[in-house]
Amino acid sequence: MRKFGIIGVGHVGVTIAYTLVTKGIADELVLIDTNEGKSVAEQLDLEDAQARLDTTTKIKIQDYKELKDADIVFMTAGKIDAAKETGNRWAEFEYTTASVKNVAPQLKASGFNGIVIDTTNPCDAITQYLQQSSGLSTQQVFGTGTFLDTARMQRVVSEQFDANSKNVAGYTLGEHGDSQFVAWSGVQVNSHPLVEFAKQQGKELDYSALEEEIRKGGWAVYQGKGYTSYGIATCAVKLAQAVLSDAQLECPVSCYSEEFDTYIGQPAVIGKHGIEFVNKIQLTADEQAKFKNSAETIKEKFATI
Template sequence: MTRKIGIIGMGNVGAAAAHYVVAMGFADDLVLIDTRTDKVEADALDLRDAIANLPYHTNIFTNDYSKLSDADVIISAIGNIKLQDNPTDDRFAELPFTRVQVPRAAKQIKESGFNGKIVVITNPVDVITSIYQEVTGLPKNHVIGTGTLLNSARMRRSVAEQLNIDSRSVVGYNLGEHGNSQFTAWSTVRVLGHPITEIAEKRGLDLNELDHLARIGGHTVFHGKKYTNYGVATSAVRLAYTIMSDAQTELPVSNYREEYGTYLSYPAIVGRDGVQEQLQLDLTEEELKKLQTSADFIKTKFAESRDDIDSNK
């Protein structure tokens, strides 16, 4: 059975995701789509040149939505990174652009007959994931945002650096919006066989500072090179491969939570059928309040995008 991935948006993130897919042999067919024809054709040629020195072969196609009809997963990396260069580091700065471009792409995805899973990177990711689901009409559990999968990785890296261990030895989650209202749910974090609250007390860790480092990690990278790409592209490809391999993995991704009435990041079991089981964490009262604040903010911003959504249905 042919494994096929589509990537829409070949900026810094989309290109990094495409290279990861090709270098690791995650797909037999890869469809690249971008409004800039010269750019997407150049990326495709560059990737084909790379294949001669790789142990895997990938067939690469460009700017043909009809090729997405039988894709397993589409990764959305549409964006305008220049809008992120704003004084408040607000991920919603891209919304006036993405809420127009994404419904157009979603409409073409729907018209192609696509019936697979969509993995959304495009910011603001929770709102954009909602838009993709509504315009395509796909089941909610088949449209998933990378959400705080990357924020959680940043938190784990920050904790690990303080303890001089591998970040994969830290377990726990950042929840809510992939943006300024996201937060580290310290009640979920364990390290060295204990809750982090115990380790923090013994080792003198400042959890407020670690939460801050996780929240601003993306901004730190952005201000250094005016874009981010490796961390989020890796998150997206991991999520896509988790779906395609039916890995049944617990991940903090943006998925639709009925109790909040919106997409937001919360751990779920992900496999071939997308979000296959939603977890229910024992959060503290403070964490629950923060999660509700995130949910309310996402819903407000989604409502502001209503006109652009309706015009593309």
């Protein structure tokens, strides 16, 4: 039986729930929110949909005890309006740390011993705080981190160079925030290094312009509809499926770095134990300096908890 929990049934949480139910990924689903009426409403709406689906998911709500035998719990609580006012994910920090203080003891008391996938912002700091507060291992708790930012990089590069985004390889690394950066030295299009591919097309590379467009991608979505949901929910579900199927999926997520003693977006292999191992990749000296700067940015702000 494949059982999931979602803590925080806002735009992201409910999109994850809808995906799990309509794709038949979840046999059981537990929805928990500070607003009980929201959980009730989403439960009923998803149950109505199931009369027209080929699969059935048992949906329960508002009971942490039900998480004891869950395979995966998604932490998706947030306060997007706080970020709206400042344009900065750290604006949610006070609210989301308070959410972790509320959630972690109840998650721990439930006896849950599965995998936690965090989407809550600021993602790196909150994932680390949740790991420390829950008592779960760094292997069991990780965040979506720069998995989404990497997808945005793939989209931007594919649009610039007339390629399918699925055929763009490489990573956005570091903080899921302003100090993130693209490791351009490893970016490839159709298995060709980006520099070589751009030359073939007779196009100039402006890394600064590309990176700015990538960084602002999330805010462009947010400004248009008031929140982001599809991209991040898709990332979270893909990571969950990698855990369930022991896929050994290599991708950039927010996980613990022994080198910098912080959670940060870096390549890791995802399998049945969560983080199977961090995959060290070759970076240029400049990219390594940016990675270190990003780690220090996260640590400095995490220290304010």
